[in-house]
Each structure stands twice: as structure tokens, then as C-alpha cells.
Amino acid sequence: MDTASKVGATTFSMPSDREIAMTRVIDAPRRLVFDAWTNPEHLPHWMLGPEGWTMPVCEVDLRPGGEWHFVWRRTDGSEMGMRGVYQEIKPPERLVSTESWGGDWPETLNTLTLTEVDGKTTMTSTILYPSKAARDAAAKSGMKEGASLGFERLNQYLRGDPVAS
Amino acid sequence: MATDTLSTTFSALADPTRRAILARLTGGAATVKELSAPFAMSGPAVSKHLRVLERAGLIARGREAQWRPRRLEAAPLKEVAEWAENYRRFWDASYERLDKYLQHLKEKERKHGHRK
Numbered sequence: 121m122d123t124a125s126k127v128g129a130t131t132f133s134m135p136s137d138r139e140i141a142m143t144r145v146i147d148a149p150r151r152l153v154f155d156a157w158t159n160p161e162h163l164p165h166w167m168l169g170p171e172g173w174t175m176p177v178c179e180v181d182l183r184p185g186g187e188w189h190f191v192w193r194r195t196d197g198s199e200m201g202m203r204g205v206y207q208e209i210k211p212p213e214r215l216v217s218t219e220s221w222g223g224d225w226p227e228t229l230n231t232l233t234l235t236e237v238d239g240k241t242t243m244t245s246t247i248l249y250p251s252k253a254a255r256d257a258a259a260k261s262g263m264k265e266g267a268s269l270g271f272e273r274l275n276q277y278l279r280g281d282p283v284a285s
Numbered sequence: 286m287a288t289d290t291l292s293t294t295f296s297a298l299a300d301p302t303r304r305a306i307l308a309r310l311t312g313g314a315a316t317v318k319e320l321s322a323p324f325a326m327s328g329p330a331v332s333k334h335l336r337v338l339e340r341a342g343l344i345a346r347g348r349e350a351q352w353r354p355r356r357l358e359a360a361p362l363k364e365v366a367e368w369a370e371n372y373r374r375f376w377d378a379s380y381e382r383l384d385k386y387l388q389h390l391k392e393k394e395r396k397h398g399h400r401k
Contacts, residue, residue: 169375
């Protein structure tokens with residue numbers, strides 16, 4: 121992939137039917153990147169989503185089988201939580217954990233891989249969904265490959281475009 | 286974000302027949318008979334799918350006619366689309382920030398000496 125050399129842009133792709141991958145090249149060694157992903161001192165500084173969110177809960181039990189639990193608070197006071205279990209921890213190159221939003225949300229398996237060349241780290245986060253349908257539902261905005269026939273038509277409908285019957 | 290609504294929508298959308306039914310309804314309201322036509326499936330089996338979609342608020346029944354055509358309800362789908370868009374935006378914004386934060390960590394390390 122030639123995107124690997126580009127610093128400062130996030131690439132979204134679909135490596136398989138049930139996956140979404142997000143890749144970014146960061147100008148920092150991977151041991152720092154790994155630390156930023158796994159240390160509760162660092163996580164609330166960056167894993168914050170859009171402007172105005174905070175992360176009042178950031179619990180990390182970094183060992184295989186250990187749980188993580190994050191809660192975000194938005195400016196309007198509403199909260200959003202996410203939790204999961206670490207499956208594989210291999211600093212500074214690989215981190216595997218489950219991720220769940222609660223309820224009967226599809227649980228995903230997230231794999232973070234870090235490769236370092238000349239002090240720059242290519243960071244790839246791959247999210248594996250339980251089914252293609254769940255993946256497509258999560259990905260359907262902005263990703264062409266995710267548009268199966270039904271979703272493409274629903275997309276058109278949602279955009280207000282005319283849809284052939 | 287109403288997670289309950291979203292998870293109901295997601296489980297309703299997880300089935301290809303139900304997605305095909307919704308896709309058909311984007312072209313306009315249709316009766317159960319019309320909706321059953323493309324599927325090698327019994328009327329009751331299709332009705333079962335319709336009930337799931339109805340419970341998820343994805344379709345509604347017209348009151349005007351005896352055969353009560355089903356029509357698409359866009360609100361829950363918009364919520365799913367919004368969620369997907371938010372998810373993408375969340376990581377995009379987070380990665381931007383991670384980038385800056387790591388430059389800050391690098392700088393801090395440089396000042397305080399490199400620890401291996």
C-alpha cells in the first residue's frame with residue numbers, strides 16, 4: 121500500500137467482508153504509540169472524538185482477559201460508554217481486544233498493529249464484525265465498497281435521491 | 286444516542302430478506318402480497334419479517350385501505366446513518382489528536398532524556 125508513506129491522513133478501508141480498517145502513519149516511534157493506546161494517563165488526552173468531548177472514565181486492566189471501560193461525556197451532558205476485554209497484548213506491536221457498546225450491539229474484535237520504519241509508525245486498527253450486515257451497517261456512510269444493493273438504495277433514499285423501484 | 290433503538294434497528298437490518306424488503310419499499314408503499322412476490326417464501330414467513338421491521342419502527346402500515354400497504358419509515362435508518370457517520374468522525378478526530386499528542390510526548394522525552 122502506498123498510503124503507508126503518507127503522514128497525517130486516516131485511510132478507511134475494507135480488507136474483508138466483515139472488516140473495517142483504519143490506517144494512519146504517525147511521526148513517532150511505535151513504543152510511544154502503543155503507550156498512547158494502552159496507558160490510562162494518555163488515552164483521555166486523545167481518544168476523544170470531536171471537539172468538546174471529555175473522557176471521565178478510563179479504566180484499563182492491561183493483561184489478557186483484563187477489561188477496559190471508557191465513558192465519554194459530551195457538552196450537552198449526555199454520555200456514551202464502551203467496554204471490552206483484552207485478548208492479546210504484545211507491546212509495542214499488537215493489541216487485540218473485544219469492543220462492545222452494550223445492549224445487543226454487535227460485539228467487535230479489534231486488532232491494532234503497529235509497524236515502525238525510520239521512526240514513523242504505521243498504525244492499523246482493524247475492526248472485525250460478527251457479520252457482513254453488521255459491518256455494512258456500521259460502514260455504509262462514505263464507503264462505497266460497503267454498499268450492497270439494499271444499502272445502496274437505502275442510502276439514496278436517505279440522501280433524498282430518486283430511487284428506481 | 287438512544288442505544289436501544291439503534292440495536293433494534295441493527296438486528297432488524299441484519300437479515301438480507303428484511304433489507305431487500307426495505308429496499309423494495311424505497312420505491313413506494315407495497316402490499317404484503319407484492320412484497321412476498323420476489324421471495325421463494327411462504328406468506329407467513331414474509332409476514333414474520335414484516336413484524337420484525339414494524340417492531341423496529343422501520344416500516345408502518347397504511348390505514349387507508351383494507352390490504353394495508355406497508356411503507357418505509359426513514360427515522361431509524363437516519364439514526365443508523367448518523368451513528369455510522371459519527372463513528373467515522375470519532376476516529377478521524379481522535380487520530381488527528383493522537384498525532385498531535387504524540388508529537389508532544391516526543392518533545393517531552395527529548396527534553397527529559399530518552400528513556401528506553
